[in-house]
Amino acid sequence: MIGENPELKSQFNMDDQQSGAQSKRLAQSILAYVANLDRLQNLGPAVEKIAQRHVQTHVTPEQYPLVGRYLLQAMKIVLGDAITPEVLEAWAAAYQQLADVMIAREKEIYAEEPALA
Numbered sequence: 001m002i003g004e005n006p007e008l009k010s011q012f013n014m015d016d017q018q019s020g021a022q023s024k025r026l027a028q029s030i031l032a033y034v035a036n037l038d039r040l041q042n043l044g045p046a047v048e049k050i051a052q053r054h055v056q057t058h059v060t061p062e063q064y065p066l067v068g069r070y071l072l073q074a075m076k077i078v079l080g081d082a083i084t085p086e087v088l089e090a091w092a093a094a095y096q097q098l099a100d101v102m103i104a105r106e107k108e109i110y111a112e113e114p115a116l117a
Contacts (some may be wrong), residue, residue, distance in 0.1 A: 030098060047105060068092065
């Protein structure tokens with residue numbers, strides 16, 4: 001993703017990119033979200049931590065679809081034939097719901113602290 005979108009480089013810790021820690025955190029976040037779909041209140045602290053980091057690194061709502069596209073591509077590569085179109089569609093929907101939660105919280109943070117915008 002960063003290779004094709006170098007403008008995003010400043011938003012990521014390159015050491016974490018090299019080690020794979022960033023991709024693991026993203027995968028863990030999405031898995032935690034899916035595991036708690038019926039108990040979203042369990043995710044409050046994690047959502048807040050990620051939202052604060054996103055505000056610090058100036059993540060924009062427009063970047064979520066880009067990340068989602070690369071995430072789904074990676075899932076197809078890793079899971080191969082095990083990821084049917086229906087499963088991929090379900091993961092895409094789960095990602096979009098999580099992105100909507102993150103975007104809404106980040107918008108609130110910017111409204112609370114306009115100097116961060």
